[in-house]
Amino acid sequence: MTWFTLIDDKKLFNFGIDDYPQARDAAQSCLYFIEDDEDEQIDNVVRSCYNCAYRRWLINSFECKHQA
Amino acid sequence: MTQWLICIDDTDDIGTKGTGEIAQEIGQLLMDYCQQHGIVSSVSAVTRHQLFVHPDIPYTSHNSAMCFELVADIEQAIIYELAVAHLITESAAKADPGIAILNLSTPFDQQALIDFGLSAKQQVKTKQQAYELAQSQQLSLTEHGGTGQGVIGAIAGIGLRLFGNDGRVKGQVHFAGLDKKSDKQLTVADIIAKSMVDKVMDLEGAILTDDQVIDLSGKVKAVYHQHQYTLLVYRDEQKTWCNALKQHLKQY
Numbered sequence A: 001m002t003w004f005t006l007i008d009d010k011k012l013f014n015f016g017i018d019d020y021p022q023a024r025d026a027a028q029s030c031l032y033f034i035e036d037d038e039d040e041q042i043d044n045v046v047r048s049c050y051n052c053a054y055r056r057w058l059i060n061s062f063e064c065k066h067q068a
Numbered sequence B: 001m002t003q004w005l006i007c008i009d010d011t012d013d014i015g016t017k018g019t020g021e022i023a024q025e026i027g028q029l030l031m032d033y034c035q036q037h038g039i040v041s042s043v044s045a046v047t048r049h050q051l052f053v054h055p056d057i058p059y060t061s062h063n064s065a066m067c068f069e070l071v072a073d074i075e076q077a078i079i080y081e082l083a084v085a086h087l088i089t090e091s092a093a094k095a096d097p098g099i100a101i102l103n104l105s106t107p108f109d110q111q112a113l114i115d116f117g118l119s120a121k122q123q124v125k126t127k128q129q130a131y132e133l134a135q136s137q138q139l140s141l142t143e144h145g146g147t148g149q150g151v152i153g154a155i156a157g158i159g160l161r162l163f164g165n166d167g168r169v170k171g172q173v174h175f176a177g178l179d180k181k182s183d184k185q186l187t188v189a190d191i192i193a194k195s196m197v198d199k200v201m202d203l204e205g206a207i208l209t210d211d212q213v214i215d216l217s218g219k220v221k222a223v224y225h226q227h228q229y230t231l232l233v234y235r236d237e238q239k240t241w242c243n244a245l246k247q248h249l250k251q252y
Helices: A022-030 B019-036 B076-090 B110-119 B127-134 B150-163 B187-195
Strands: A004-007 A010-013 A056-057 A062-064 B002-007 B041-043 B045-051 B064-072 B098-103 B138-141 B184-187 B199-202 B213-216 B221-227 B229-233 B241-243
Touching: A056 B241, B002 B076, B002 B150, B019 B041, B019 B064, B045 B150, B045 B199, B064 B150, B076 B098, B076 B138, B098 B150, B098 B184, B127 B138, B127 B150, B138 B150, B138 B184, B184 B187, B187 B199, B187 B213
Parallel strands: B199 B229, B213 B241
Antiparallel strands: A004 A010, A010 A062, A056 A062, B002 B064, B002 B098, B041 B064, B045 B064, B098 B138, B184 B213, B221 B229, B229 B241
16 A cells, blocks of 8 residues: 655645544554554544654645655 | 633644643642642542644644643642643653643733634644734743644634633543443433533524433533534434534534
8 A cells, every 4th residue: 555655745644634544554553653642642543644744734734754 | 710711732642641630730730739838729520622733733643632620729839730731751851842821810901812723723833923922912922842843733722712612622521420431311400500511502503491301321422612612513303403423513
């Protein structure tokens, strides 16, 4: 599964801001997931890209700031 | 007693202490100072206010401001000194922290601050706009490192707290005398009696009556609605009232 697309050197999540299953699957497969501050989490399932410290919200999706 | 609003923004970076935690610590430091000097004081819960996410706005991962209220007859210079010292110590090296302090006892244009806060959720604001508003309202607004962009969120957070219909409450709701981790069933009346929650409301905005029973599980969080700490609930498939999921809280 390709969860991210590299555009202008930015790793952008392909499934927007409301696709929780995909965000969870992506985080399950990621070696670099770091749980963000609890107050910044928006998914009840902790291991989700939506809860990761490396995600930087954009208007319609988020950018993964991890360089790997 | 004098009421103050204190708001900070842009203090963190990936993997560093969160802005909300720093705000909470500043509140505790101010309480400690008051206690040491025999000053009666109280601090409110911290509210988190989401601001606009846009490519033109530099931020780490959240772009959210953290605001709380202090009630204490204390000099503004003392608040400023203690809060700024802690802000500088605890902010991440790459952060652009800003802090706003408003004395609610002095005259100010509440609507102007609210309008700024609401517009900062939908459009890009500038530091100049933030400073001009602060100056016109006798509000203390200062930056403490980096680009200082955090002043925009700091004053916006003050406006959104004044608005009273924005933001999630930092941390989890605790219930006096009950285990934090175990699931529980409580009536609305019990929830209000045993916690900081002022009211229980469903996702459509209807207020639940005192006798209704709520299943509480996981991390129970509140939002700030009509200037009240509000527990949001929804009906699950069995038509049981449950505390809202994080997905439900996202819009606050």
